[in-house]
Amino acid sequence: MPLVVMILSKIEKSQQLFNEHELLGLAIRVEAQKNSRLIGQCHRCQSYGHAQSYCTAPPKCLKCASDHMTYLCPLTGQEERKCELWRGASR
Numbered sequence: 001m002p003l004v005v006m007i008l009s010k011i012e013k014s015q016q017l018f019n020e021h022e023l024l025g026l027a028i029r030v031e032a033q034k035n036s037r038l039i040g041q042c043h044r045c046q047s048y049g050h051a052q053s054y055c056t057a058p059p060k061c062l063k064c065a066s067d068h069m070t071y072l073c074p075l076t077g078q079e080e081r082k083c084e085l086w087r088g089a090s091r
Contacts, residue, residue, distance in 0.1 A: 003049040
């Protein structure tokens with residue numbers, strides 16, 4: 001299962017998430033970040049937890065979510081960008 005990073009508000013309801021062990025029928029483990037450093041994001045596939053130099057996954061463009069490296073993207077910056085992780089328009 002892929003690593004998912006969530007940033008939660010410090011409210012009591014958010015803390016209830018740490019008691020969850022299943023999501024959509026899948027076993028999950030919820031834990032607080034162990035150190036203050038952010039988890040790295042791969043510049044090849046855009047997933048978290050590993051670096052581009054060790055990635056064997058197909059490339060995924062950070063700008064348009066197509067199957068090519070970001071530096072090869074034809075977008076000029078005027079078009080609406082798409083986010084592979086959010087599956088929609090970037091914010």
